[in-house]
Amino acid sequence: MITQYLFYFLTFTAIFCALLVVFSKNPIYSALYLIVTFFATAGHYFLLNAQFLGAVHVIVYAGAIMVLFIYVIMMLNLNKEVEPHKSNIIKIAATVCGGILGLVLIAALRETELGEITEYSNNGIGLIEKLGNVLFGAYMVPFEISTVLFLSAMVGAVFLSKKNIH
Amino acid sequence: MILNDFFIFMKQELMLLFIIFLLLLIKVGKDRSNESLLYLINLLLLINVIAGFILPGEGSLFSDMFRTNPLIALEKNMLNIGTLIISMQSYSWLKSHKHLLEFYILMISTLLGMFYMISSGNLLMFYLGLELSSIPLAALVNFDLEKKASSEAAMKFILSSAFSSGLLLFGVSLIYGTTGSLAYAEITSHLSTDPLQIFAFVLFLAGFAFKISAVPFHFWTADVYEGAPVAITSYLSVISKGAVLFVFVSVLYTVFKPLADVWYGMLFVLSISTIIIGNLFAIRQDNFKRFLAFSSIAQVGFILVGISGSSSMGTAAVIYFVLIYIFSNLGAFGVVSIVSSLTGKERISDYKSFYKTNPFLSWILTIALFSLAGVPPAAGFFGKFFLLIAGAEKGNYLLISIAALNMIVSFYYYLRIVKSVFMEPNESPIESLTIPLISKVALYICLLGIVILGLWSVVYDYIFTLSPIF
Numbered sequence: 001m002i003t004q005y006l007f008y009f010l011t012f013t014a015i016f017c018a019l020l021v022v023f024s025k026n027p028i029y030s031a032l033y034l035i036v037t038f039f040a041t042a043g044h045y046f047l048l049n050a051q052f053l054g055a056v057h058v059i060v061y062a063g064a065i066m067v068l069f070i071y072v073i074m075m076l077n078l079n080k081e082v083e084p085h086k087s088n089i090i091k092i093a094a095t096v097c098g099g100i101l102g103l104v105l106i107a108a109l110r111e112t113e114l115g116e117i118t119e120y121s122n123n124g125i126g127l128i129e130k131l132g133n134v135l136f137g138a139y140m141v142p143f144e145i146s147t148v149l150f151l152s153a154m155v156g157a158v159f160l161s162k163k164n165i166h
Numbered sequence: 167m168i169l170n171d172f173f174i175f176m177k178q179e180l181m182l183l184f185i186i187f188l189l190l191l192i193k194v195g196k197d198r199s200n201e202s203l204l205y206l207i208n209l210l211l212l213i214n215v216i217a218g219f220i221l222p223g224e225g226s227l228f229s230d231m232f233r234t235n236p237l238i239a240l241e242k243n244m245l246n247i248g249t250l251i252i253s254m255q256s257y258s259w260l261k262s263h264k265h266l267l268e269f270y271i272l273m274i275s276t277l278l279g280m281f282y283m284i285s286s287g288n289l290l291m292f293y294l295g296l297e298l299s300s301i302p303l304a305a306l307v308n309f310d311l312e313k314k315a316s317s318e319a320a321m322k323f324i325l326s327s328a329f330s331s332g333l334l335l336f337g338v339s340l341i342y343g344t345t346g347s348l349a350y351a352e353i354t355s356h357l358s359t360d361p362l363q364i365f366a367f368v369l370f371l372a373g374f375a376f377k378i379s380a381v382p383f384h385f386w387t388a389d390v391y392e393g394a395p396v397a398i399t400s401y402l403s404v405i406s407k408g409a410v411l412f413v414f415v416s417v418l419y420t421v422f423k424p425l426a427d428v429w430y431g432m433l434f435v436l437s438i439s440t441i442i443i444g445n446l447f448a449i450r451q452d453n454f455k456r457f458l459a460f461s462s463i464a465q466v467g468f469i470l471v472g473i474s475g476s477s478s479m480g481t482a483a484v485i486y487f488v489l490i491y492i493f494s495n496l497g498a499f500g501v502v503s504i505v506s507s508l509t510g511k512e513r514i515s516d517y518k519s520f521y522k523t524n525p526f527l528s529w530i531l532t533i534a535l536f537s538l539a540g541v542p543p544a545a546g547f548f549g550k551f552f553l554l555i556a557g558a559e560k561g562n563y564l565l566i567s568i569a570a571l572n573m574i575v576s577f578y579y580y581l582r583i584v585k586s587v588f589m590e591p592n593e594s595p596i597e598s599l600t601i602p603l604i605s606k607v608a609l610y611i612c613l614l615g616i617v618i619l620g621l622w623s624v625v626y627d628y629i630f631t632l633s634p635i636f
Binding site: 111113162 | 183186190227228229231232265268271272275276278279282290291294295297298301302304305306308344360361362363364365
C-alpha cells in the first residue's frame with residue numbers, strides 16, 4: 001500500500017516539476033526544478049528495486065550533468081531576455097501539431113489491449129552483481145562497442161576544442 | 167569453434183577497429199608529413215576493401231546481437247569501397263589539413279557504427295550502431311575550422327540527429343513495451359496491427375526518414391550539405407544514407423513484416439512527396455552542394471518506390487541502386503571536391519565553359535550526371551528501371567507513373583548543368599587544374615563503376631541470388 005502512495009507521490013512530483021522546468025522564466029529555476037525531476041525519477045527506480053540504477057541516476061544526472069548545466073547558464077549569462085520570439089502562427093501551428101500527436105497517442109493507448117503484466121518477483125534484479133552479469137554476458141557486444149563511441153566522442157571533443165589554436 | 171567464428175564473422179569490424187587504433191597510436195607518436203600518412207591510410211583502406219571480400223561467413227554471434235551473411239558482407243564491402251573513393255578524392259583537401267588523423271579516426275568510427283547497425287539482430291545494438299555512426303559525424307561536419315557555415319551545419323546536424331534519435335527511441339520503447347523484447351525475431355512474432363504498435367512504428371519510421379532525409383523530414387539536409395566540407399558532404403549523402411537504407415530495407419521486410427499493409431501506405435506518401443519536392447527544389451539551386459543535396463533527396467524517393475514492392479526483387483533493386491548511386495554520386499562529388507579544394511568555387515554558374523579548360527573533369531561530371539538522371543547507357547538507368555519494376559509488383563500504377571514523370575523532370579536539371587559545362591560562354595572560366603594522381607584514380611574507378619554496372623548483368627544477378635525471399 002505504501003509503495004502505491006509513494007508511486008503516485010513521485011509521479012506527481014516528477015510531472016509537476018517537469019512542467020515547471022518548461023514554464024519557468026528564469027533558467028536557473030528551470031535547472032533546479034530539473035534536479036527535483038531527476039530525484040523523483042530516481043525514486044521510481046528505487047521502487048522498482050533497481051537500487052544501482054537509482055544511485056547512478058542521482059550521481060550522474062542530478063550531480064554531474066546538472067553542475068554542467070548551471071555552469072553553462074552562468075557562463076552564457078542566459079538570465080537576460082535575449083530569446084528571439086517566434087511568430088504567433090508558428091506557435092499556434094506547433095500547439096495544434098503537438099495536440100494532435102497527443103490525441104493520437106491517447107487514442108492508441110485506449111484502443112490497445114495491454115497484455116497481462118508479468119508478476120514481478122523480488123530476486124535482486126537491480127543489484128550490481130546481476131547487472132554486471134548481464135553486461136558481460138548477453139549485452140557484451142553493445143557494452144564493448146560503446147567504448148568506441150566514447151573514444152570517438154572524445155577525439156571529436158578534443159579536436160573541436162583545439163579549434164582556435166593555429 | 168567459437169573463437170574461429172568470431173574472427174571470421176566479425177573480420178570487417180575487427181579490421182576497422184585495428185585501423186582506428188593504429189591511427190591513434192600514430193597520432194601519439196612523432197609527427198609525420200601529411201602526404202606519407204595519406205598514402206599509408208589509403209593503403210590500409212585498400213587492404214580493408216580487399217580483405218572484406220575474403221570468406222564471407224554466415225551465422226550469428228553473441229545471441230543474435232551480431233549476425234552476418236554474404237548479403238550483409240556485400241553491403242559492408244560497398245560501404246568500404248565508397249569510403250576508399252572518398253578518401254582518395256579528398257587528397258588535395260586533406261594534404262594541407264592540420265587534423266588529418268582525427269578526420270580518419272572519426273570517419274572510420276562512423277563506418278564501424280554502420281557495420282554494427284547493418285549486422286545487428288537486436289534493437290539495442292541497432293541503436294548503438296546508429297549513434298556511433300552519427301555522433302562522430304557531427305564533429306566531421308565541423309571540419310572546415312575557419313568557416314562559420316561549417317560550425318552552423320554541425321550544430322544543425324547534431325540537433326536534428328538528436329531529435330530524430332529521440333523519436334526513434336520513443337518508438338523503440340513502445341515496441342519494447344508492447345512486445346516485451348528487443349530481439350528482432352521475438353518482436354516479429356509479437357507484432358500485430360495493434361494501434362499502439364502502429365503508433366510505435368510510425369515513430370520508428372520517422373526516425374529513419376530523418377536519417378535518409380525523406381520529405382517531410384528533410385529540412386536539415388540542404389543546410390548541412392552546404393556547410394560541411396565536400397568530402398563529408400559526399401560521405402553523408404552516399405555512405406551514411408546507404409547504410410541506413412540497407413537497414414531500412416531489411417528491417418521493413420523482416421521485423422515489421424506483420425505491419426506490411428500499414429507501411430505500404432506510409433511509404434507511398436513518403437516516396438511521392440520526396441520525389442516531387444526533391445525535384446522541384448533541385449531546379450532552383452545554384453550552389454553545387456545544395457543542388458546535389460536535393461538531387462539526393464529525389465533519389466531517395468525513387469529508392470522508397472522500390473522498397474514499397476515487398477519482395478526479394480525489392481531488396482535486390484535497392485542494393486543494386488545504392489551501389490550505382492555510390493559510384494555516380496561520388497563521381498559528381500569528386501569533381502566538385504577537387505574544384506572546391508583547388509579554387510574554392512562551388513557555384514553552378516562558375517562551371518560555365520568548364521569543358522574548355524578541364525575536359526577530363528567535365529566528362530566525368532557529365533557521365534556521373536547522366537547516370538544520376540538515368541540516361542540509358544549509364545548504370546543509373548538500369549538502377550531506376552529495376553526500382554520501378556520492383557515498385558510495380560504491387561500493381562499501384564499511380565505511384566509508378568508519378569515516379570516516371572519525375573524522372574523526366576530530373577533530366578531537366580541534370581542536363582542543365584551539362585549544358586552550362588559544355589555550351590555556355592564564360593569570360594573567366596575555372597583555370598586548368600592539375601589533379602593529384604590518387605584522385606584521378608578514384609575518378610576512373612567511379613567511371614568504371616558507372617559503365618560496368620550498367621552493361622555487365624552479373625553484378626545484379628549476384629545481388630539477386632543473395633537476396634532472401636520473403
